[in-house]
Amino acid sequence: MMQPEMRTREVRLDWTVFLFMFCAEFAFGYFLCVVKYDIPNDALSRVANAYYVFFSRDPHLAAIGFVWNPLPSLAELPLVLLSRLCPLLVSHALAGVILAAVAAAGQAVLILRQFRKHLGSVGWGLAMAGLLAIHPFLFLYGANGMSEMMFSFFLVWCVCAWTDWLASHAVKDLTRAGIALSLAFLTRYEAVAFGMAMALAVTMAAWRHSRNVLAGLETLPPGGHAWGMRSIRREQRWYTTASLLVFLTPSVYAGIIWILSNGIIMKDPLYFFHSAYSNQSQSSVLQSTEEFSSMVGHPLHVMAFMAQRLAVFVLPYLALMVFRWLHGRLWTWSSLTLTLLILSIPSLQFVLLLEGHSYGWLRFFFYPLPLTIAWMPYELANREPAARKAERCEAPASRFQRRRVLYGVALALVTSGSGVCFVMDNARLAPEEYDIIHQRWNLGRMETTREIAQYLDAHAPHSFILMDSFSAFNVIVNTRNPKRLIITSDRDFQAALHNPPAHHVQFMLVPEPDTVFQFDAINLQYPQFYAHGAKWATLVKQFPGWRLYAVRPPAAR
Numbered sequence: 001m002m003q004p005e006m007r008t009r010e011v012r013l014d015w016t017v018f019l020f021m022f023c024a025e026f027a028f029g030y031f032l033c034v035v036k037y038d039i040p041n042d043a044l045s046r047v048a049n050a051y052y053v054f055f056s057r058d059p060h061l062a063a064i065g066f067v068w069n070p071l072p073s074l075a076e077l078p079l080v081l082l083s084r085l086c087p088l089l090v091s092h093a094l095a096g097v098i099l100a101a102v103a104a105a106g107q108a109v110l111i112l113r114q115f116r117k118h119l120g121s122v123g124w125g126l127a128m129a130g131l132l133a134i135h136p137f138l139f140l141y142g143a144n145g146m147s148e149m150m151f152s153f154f155l156v157w158c159v160c161a162w163t164d165w166l167a168s169h170a171v172k173d174l175t176r177a178g179i180a181l182s183l184a185f186l187t188r189y190e191a192v193a194f195g196m197a198m199a200l201a202v203t204m205a206a207w208r209h210s211r212n213v214l215a216g217l218e219t220l221p222p223g224g225h226a227w228g229m230r231s232i233r234r235e236q237r238w239y240t241t242a243s244l245l246v247f248l249t250p251s252v253y254a255g256i257i258w259i260l261s262n263g264i265i266m267k268d269p270l271y272f273f274h275s276a277y278s279n280q281s282q283s284s285v286l287q288s289t290e291e292f293s294s295m296v297g298h299p300l301h302v303m304a305f306m307a308q309r310l311a312v313f314v315l316p317y318l319a320l321m322v323f324r325w326l327h328g329r330l331w332t333w334s335s336l337t338l339t340l341l342i343l344s345i346p347s348l349q350f351v352l353l354l355e356g357h358s359y360g361w362l363r364f365f366f367y368p369l370p371l372t373i374a375w376m377p378y379e380l381a382n383r384e385p386a387a388r389k390a391e392r393c394e395a396p397a398s399r400f401q402r403r404r405v406l407y408g409v410a411l412a413l414v415t416s417g418s419g420v421c422f423v424m425d426n427a428r429l430a431p432e433e434y435d436i437i438h439q440r441w442n443l444g445r446m447e448t449t450r451e452i453a454q455y456l457d458a459h460a461p462h463s464f465i466l467m468d469s470f471s472a473f474n475v476i477v478n479t480r481n482p483k484r485l486i487i488t489s490d491r492d493f494q495a496a497l498h499n500p501p502a503h504h505v506q507f508m509l510v511p512e513p514d515t516v517f518q519f520d521a522i523n524l525q526y527p528q529f530y531a532h533g534a535k536w537a538t539l540v541k542q543f544p545g546w547r548l549y550a551v552r553p554p555a556a557r
Helices: 004-035 041-055 072-085 094-118 121-134 137-140 148-168 173-184 191-215 226-266 279-288 299-309 313-326 335-353 367-381 385-391 397-424 431-438 441-459 469-478 493-498 515-519 520-523
Strands: 507-513 537-543 544-549
Touching: 004 094, 004 121, 004 137, 041 072, 041 094, 041 173, 041 441, 072 094, 072 148, 072 367, 094 121, 094 137, 094 148, 094 367, 121 137, 121 397, 137 367, 137 397, 137 431, 137 469, 148 173, 148 191, 173 226, 173 507, 191 335, 279 515, 299 335, 299 367, 313 335, 313 367, 313 397, 313 537, 335 367, 367 397, 431 441, 441 507, 441 515, 441 537, 441 544, 469 507, 469 515, 493 515, 493 520, 515 520
Parallel strands: none
Antiparallel strands: 507 544, 537 544
């Protein structure tokens, strides 16, 4: 039993690490989003989704949207409520920054706890958690308000809980892993691929564990050898099935609720998958780019594309595999399991790129890095001989070997962090990160949409203005009176879009229909509206990439 004093010291250390990491990430996020006004579109859009729930013209929970996974915006709701006291929480996406910083700090604490639990080493726990946290790519995504760090936290939690189960086979550990996976699904869709790999890993581990335990029985069940062996195999199937049920039930339940919500509210259970705002629709613009069109149906081109982006993130995994190879432990079940987890999300990207349905952003490929570090404590744990015998598992590394692999993986982490700096400064390999560093396209677009909000406040403070929040979210969160805006989440939006004069629409804001803005609801409904307007609408103001039209009432036509 752990002494109370020791437990108190551990809790104090956990909170110290958490607060230090949170403050560092939040400070950097504040610098990015407020000082430099360098806000990622997706981060602000998720905060805006939460904002519509309370402050739109038609406030309701379903205004959170049904394309992106709902958990990030749901978690931001309490922070958005405070936006009247601190507008920066919404206008500069600080609500998202806080959420990402909490996830980054939580991930560091999870890594520290795993090293302390499995290896009894606080020093190495702090070292690995620190090296992972200050990795330039992870540090950036722990501060910029995007959903990637939150997703990474849930994946790490899932792996930590699952490796605890591998060591203990306690139901509570498998339950924690299942809950973490369900929360990961509610954060990003890549959790489906990861969950499939985890389900296979749980199946293999449960089958092997039950076989080893039953094989260790001194006597077979009554009824003779044949009957006893059938009973053992039946017990194996039951144990494996029960383990899968415990692990997958939370995720299956979350998936069913999400599909039912789409079906009940949007009248299409797969609205998130194939609506005009979905990834499948937006990625169709990739067919016009030479790099992406050349990969469609060409696996070798896809593999080359992915290898350039994965290389810096798989270095710790490769270091671990080299260690296993040098000590004759490469061809084992645990190597196969780790490889399944590492390749799960990249495999999904491979399929999507092959079909032309992914932008291939660098942030889609970093997950092998935190997953490898989360696995390491279990990999190096010095389990008791009796436990190893019951599990029929490979002998653990010696103390000298453990130190060598820890130094090797730490060096791989440092090398990865150094290498990713060059990758992020390459516009072809990392266009999003390059834009953050050099402040090119996105900063200009954000400033333009904020200028539009200021113009509308000054010249149309009480007019009803129709706009699609898919493209105009920065206008919505920066206007002083969002109650006058008719936006996508309003229940009468479609009616107003189809007949603006009859629904008292006075202005319509439309973006230039290039790239993804061709999916703006106004552009879809009126394909020539941006260029030529309509008989019932007159151009009153033009901004870079945007036009504001005044709608004439029926009596004036």
